[in-house]
Amino acid sequence: MGSVRVEEAVGQVVLPGDVLLIPSQSPDAPLSLSGAQQTSRIKVVCGPGLLRRGDDLQVCKCGLLKHRDPAVYWVDSQQKRYVPVKGDHIIGIVTTKSGDVFKVDIGGSEQASLSFLAFEGATKKNRPNVKVGDLVYGQFIVANKDMEPELVCIDSSGKANGMGVIGQDGFMFKVSLGLVRKLLTPQNDIIQEMMNIYPLEIVIGMNGRIWTKAKTIQQTLIVANLLEACEYLTGTQRKNVFARFADNVV
Amino acid sequence: MKDTPLSNCERAFLLQAITEKKRLDGRQTYDYRNIKITFGTDYGCCIVELGKTRVLGQVSCELVAPKMNRPTEGILFFNLELSTMASPAFESGRSSDLLIKLNRLLERCLRNSKCIDTESLCVAAGEKVWQIRVDLHLLNHEGNIIDAASIAAIAALSHFRRPDVSVQGEEVTVYTPEERDPVPLSIHHMPICVSFAFFQQGTYLLVDPNEREERVMDGLLVIAMNKHREICTIQSSGGIMLLKDQVLRCSKVAAVKVAEITELIQKALENDKKVRKEGGKYGFAESIPDQRITVLKMEKAPVDTSDVEEKAEEIVSKFEPLSKVVSIPVVLAEGTGQIGEGVGNAWGELEASEDEEDEDDEYAAMAEEESNSSKKESVKDQVIIMSDSEEDDVIILEPDSPAQARKAKTKTEKEASCPSKTPRGKKKKSGR
Numbered sequence: 152m153g154s155v156r157v158e159e160a161v162g163q164v165v166l167p168g169d170v171l172l173i174p175s176q177s178p179d180a181p182l183s184l185s186g187a188q189q190t191s192r193i194k195v196v197c198g199p200g201l202l203r204r205g206d207d208l209q210v211c212k213c214g215l216l217k218h219r220d221p222a223v224y225w226v227d228s229q230q231k232r233y234v235p236v237k238g239d240h241i242i243g244i245v246t247t248k249s250g251d252v253f254k255v256d257i258g259g260s261e262q263a264s265l266s267f268l269a270f271e272g273a274t275k276k277n278r279p280n281v282k283v284g285d286l287v288y289g290q291f292i293v294a295n296k297d298m299e300p301e302l303v304c305i306d307s308s309g310k311a312n313g314m315g316v317i318g319q320d321g322f323m324f325k326v327s328l329g330l331v332r333k334l335l336t337p338q339n340d341i342i343q344e345m346m347n348i349y350p351l352e353i354v355i356g357m358n359g360r361i362w363t364k365a366k367t368i369q370q371t372l373i374v375a376n377l378l379e380a381c382e383y384l385t386g387t388q389r390k391n392v393f394a395r396f397a398d399n400v401v
Numbered sequence: 402m403k404d405t406p407l408s409n410c411e412r413a414f415l416l417q418a419i420t421e422k423k424r425l426d427g428r429q430t431y432d433y434r435n436i437k438i439t440f441g442t443d444y445g446c447c448i449v450e451l452g453k454t455r456v457l458g459q460v461s462c463e464l465v466a467p468k469m470n471r472p473t474e475g476i477l478f479f480n481l482e483l484s485t486m487a488s489p490a491f492e493s494g495r496s497s498d499l500l501i502k503l504n505r506l507l508e509r510c511l512r513n514s515k516c517i518d519t520e521s522l523c524v525a526a527g528e529k530v531w532q533i534r535v536d537l538h539l540l541n542h543e544g545n546i547i548d549a550a551s552i553a554a555i556a557a558l559s560h561f562r563r564p565d566v567s568v569q570g571e572e573v574t575v576y577t578p579e580e581r582d583p584v585p586l587s588i589h590h591m592p593i594c595v596s597f598a599f600f601q602q603g604t605y606l607l608v609d610p611n612e613r614e615e616r617v618m619d620g621l622l623v624i625a626m627n628k629h630r631e632i633c634t635i636q637s638s639g640g641i642m643l644l645k646d647q648v649l650r651c652s653k654v655a656a657v658k659v660a661e662i663t664e665l666i667q668k669a670l671e672n673d674k675k676v677r678k679e680g681g682k683y684g685f686a687e688s689i690p691d692q693r694i695t696v697l698k699m700e701k702a703p704v705d706t707s708d709v710e711e712k713a714e715e716i717v718s719k720f721e722p723l724s725k726v727v728s729i730p731v732v733l734a735e736g737t738g739q740i741g742e743g744v745g746n747a748w749g750e751l752e753a754s755e756d757e758e759d760e761d762d763e764y765a766a767m768a769e770e771e772s773n774s775s776k777k778e779s780v781k782d783q784v785i786i787m788s789d790s791e792e793d794d795v796i797i798l799e800p801d802s803p804a805q806a807r808k809a810k811t812k813t814e815k816e817a818s819c820p821s822k823t824p825r826g827k828k829k830k831s832g833r
Binding site: 232244246256258282284285286317318319320321322323324362368369371372375376 | 403405406407408409410411412413414417418421423425426427489
């Protein structure tokens with residue numbers, strides 16, 4: 152594929168090296184009578200998988216090209232390596248305690264730091280009870296290319312808001328980042344359907360980690376395997392599989 | 402990059418699951434993951450998949466001078482590589498303890514068991530022998546590398562064909578595949594490694610541990626065996642005490658597994674041979690499973706647009722005569738009394754529609770206007786209900802305007818004439 156107009160490529164699979172052309176003028180731009188060529192360019196935001204190349208966009212990841220108004224484009228790709236993004240909620244594993252900060256493995260290229268004060272109700276005196284190897288659900292407040300990412304387990308008002316240390320039982324497994332994004336889209340009802348089969352607790356991290364806990368080990372394992380299988384199942388296939396499990400439970 | 406640590410909850414869960422005789426992927430204690438063997442377009446090239454663990458095997462050959470102490474024996478060379486692609490924890494260019502351990506185990510399993518007839522690789526004694534090189538690359542690490550690697554190595558070796566050679570006096574001729582068919586290696590037997598993971602000081606045992614299970618295991622026992630139940634290598638690591646009957650039991654299990662896997666390799670080889678002979682499609686590209694990552698792609702809202710045009714046309718056609726009527730009355734000014742002047746004079750106009758005449762007869766002009774507008778509203782309401790926009794709900798919450806009270810009287814009469822009108826729509830109208 153050579154160079155394509157960006158609108159035409161939306162929803163299509165794009166490959167690294169593809170060049171996407173941005174229309175130089177918005178179609179509804181007013182024609183100027185003064186004769187001076189008015190070039191009103193659209194402000195384009197290019198997300199993951201796209202690079203700016205002169206006046207156009209160059210694809211650097213393979214996946215589906217997505218678009219959101221007015222002109223935000225990104226490539227929805229399938230990958231395992233997580234790249235921290237500010238505001239993302241993730242599941243991390245505490246690897247070391249050093250002084251006032253915990254080092255947390257986030258499944259990315261670098262470990263994130265998590266201050267022990269960044270928990271609900273934590274003070275200098277009252278340290279949170281976090282051990283090495285524990286799972287934490289937190290949010291990035293610093294995620295830059297050149298800086299160590301930083302996690303917090305409180306929101307801006309100092310409340311835990313569901314974040315913090317995840318319980319000792321339950322099971323954590325890794326899925327692809329694409330699947331996690333799909334699970335977290337508001338229109339997606341996989342989790343809801345799953346809840347209908349078994350009552351369960353679930354934490355989904357944007358870094359591809361899912362923690363889940365059902366009544367028994369057997370049920371937790373089934374939930375984990377079903378969620379993993381969802382990646383390659385179409386809606387109807389999934390419903391069939393889920394229905395089969397729902398029948399077995401009753 | 403450092404390896405991803407294992408969290409406490411995973412470890413506890415895994416150990417708990419193992420004591421309950423459950424495995425992550427729903428296997429039984431002695432079950433292998435699915436084994437898939439695919440051959441490339443070239444001879445001696447194969448990919449072995451053991452669950453999600455994938456190993457690529459490639460065999461190549463070269464004419465070299467033999468070793469001094471063994472002038473009539475060909476040379477076998479094995480090399481397993483753990484690339485960063487398989488797992489970010491592996492560093493390229495540096496041989497870790499794991500890599501050395503795996504390489505040595507492979508050599509012991511395949512070379513020392515004398516599964517390949519090295520004498521047949523001799524071309525000219527003391528001068529030229531074939532060096533067979535087996536390169537194994539781990540493409541994805543999901544546990545139990547050694548089993549996958551040993552299957553890949555023996556499958557690739559069995560699949561390999563070396564160029565035919567002829568020796569006439571001093572002259573050695575190597576024939577291209579076009580001139581003479583390449584010859585397969587002579588393989589005496591197929592040694593295959595079977596791994597057993599032990600948990601809780603040998604209380605629990607699992608065959609073919611995956612990556613997570615490998616991380617929580619206490620010890621590992623690898624038995625290399627061929628289908629004649631001959632043990633080629635046995636290695637125990639991790640420092641656990643094994644009882645005699647445990648080892649015996651493991652060897653029995655290994656014998657069964659080896660028989661199954663050998664059969665699988667042979668079947669795969671036969672399949673490949675058959676397909677090549679028939680000129681069908683072969684190679685890796687043909688064997689890639691069709692897994693679509695786009696299956697969960699969010700489709701645009703599934704709106705039934707099949708009869709939208711007809712519906713729109715229907716509404717337009719309903720709407721048309723009304724708008725005509727509405728345009729006729731001329732409101733002079735607000736508060737001006739209008740009696741009988743709301744609608745243009747319809748007397749004598751025989752083509753005027755029935756209902757219009759009826760209305761003219763029954764109602765005063767004010768009411769007429771009201772009914773027209775309310776009819777118009779009801780049509781509009783229909784449109785809105787169809788589109789099911791949130792606008793309706795928002796407007797319901799708006800307080801009634803004084804106009805509502807003024808028009809309320811006439812509206813109650815209209816209810817009967819416009820049954821399609823809902824109370825929801827009424828409020829909406831009053832909000833204007």
